Amino acid sequence: MMVFKVGKLVRAANKARLATYLIALWKLFKHPQTPRAAKIAAIAVLAYVLSPIDLIPDFIPVLGLLDDVVLVPLGIALVVRLTPKPLWESLLKEAEASRDKLPKLWWGAALIVLVWLVLMGLFVWWLVSLFGT
Numbered sequence: 312m313m314v315f316k317v318g319k320l321v322r323a324a325n326k327a328r329l330a331t332y333l334i335a336l337w338k339l340f341k342h343p344q345t346p347r348a349a350k351i352a353a354i355a356v357l358a359y360v361l362s363p364i365d366l367i368p369d370f371i372p373v374l375g376l377l378d379d380v381v382l383v384p385l386g387i388a389l390v391v392r393l394t395p396k397p398l399w400e401s402l403l404k405e406a407e408a409s410r411d412k413l414p415k416l417w418w419g420a421a422l423i424v425l426v427w428l429v430l431m432g433l434f435v436w437w438l439v440s441l442f443g444t
Contacts, residue, residue, distance in 0.1 A: 332387050333360060335406035339394060342402065349393035356386035362423050 336353040339345050345353070360383055369375040391399055 335403045
């Protein structure tokens with residue numbers, strides 16, 4: 312019974328830490344001294360995380376959950392690497408101290424829907440070219 316409670320606490324702590332990193336990414340995106348590449352990577356990670364639609368839906372076994380476990384930390388690591396260390400550290404401390412909330416990025420959902428539509432269109436085009444002749 313105690314193991315269950317400890318696991319629950321660890322998951323809650325990890326979720327809180329992820330939220331802190333996402334708030335730091337949002338602050339980084341809005342900061343005027345952030346390099347352009349870091350801004351683009353930060354907004355891409357935020358759009359993916361905050362979008363109500365996943366690139367790989369969660370109901371697909373393994374891949375649906377693995378994309379969140381792998382892509383998000385890799386995206387955050389990329390942003391941290393592209394950002395000057397003093398700037399990232401100051402914004403991370405600011406995010407830890409603040410009670411800010413992240414906005415809903417509906418355009419992120421639109422972008423994911425667009426990616427799926429393009430992929431479906433390419434798949435249909437491939438099928439037509441394969442069986443149409």
